[in-house]
Amino acid sequence: MNSKHxxxxxxxxxxxxxxKEVAWLRSRNKQNKLGLQDIHAEGFNPAHYGKSLDELMAEIHGVCVDGRLIKGMPVFYAAYSAVGLGWLMAPTRWPLLRQLFDILYAxxxxxxxxxxxWFGAKACQDAHCSIRSGHGKT
Structure with a gap:
């Protein structure tokens, strides 16, 4: 992780x-406060974060500047906040809506x-597209 993020x-x-969402976030990352790491990129090692690829595939994760790993809906708030758009995700943190957003995200x-x-993407046909990647824990 680049410590400047x-x-x-x-x-x-x-x-x-x-x-698509990462491309949109990248376009708004004018101050380069958000780092973006594809978990399928060559050389990426999930063990560096104490996780398996299957664990990272099960739900979204992110790394805070202090090295803490977070997952689920808080990741979206942190990512959007890094690009100055935290207000878009603020409702996901409201007590009355938090549980609903957590269920919808899961x-x-x-x-x-x-x-x-549904969004015009080519349907995925190979093992690399499985939520269960076949690597690490199952």
């Missing part, structure tokens, strides 16, 4: 929806690769 997003580069995380086809 306020937050580093660990994202699934095989997920069409994830790639469903999305399990189905994200199949949902990519």
């Amino acid at each position: 306020e937050f580093t997003l660990l994202y699934d580069g095989h997920c069409p929806i994830c790639r 469903w999305f995380a399990r189905h994200r690769l199949g949902l990519g086809a």
Whole structure:
């Protein structure tokens, strides 16, 4: 992780929806406060974060500037905050809505690769596109 980033997003580069969101975040990352790391990039080692690839594939993770690893909806708030758009994700932290957003995200995380086809992405046909990558824990 580059220490100049306020937050580093660990994202699934095989997920069409994830790639679109990362491209959008990259376009708003004018001050370079958000680091972006594809967990499928050559040389990426999930063990560096104490995780397996399957664990990182199960839900989104991110790394805070102090090295803490976070996962789930708080990752989106941190990533959007790093690009100056935390207000867009603020409702995900409100007590009355937090649980709903957590449930919706958990469903999305399990189905994200199949949902990519709804957004015009080519349907994924190989083992690399599985939420369960076959690497590490199952």
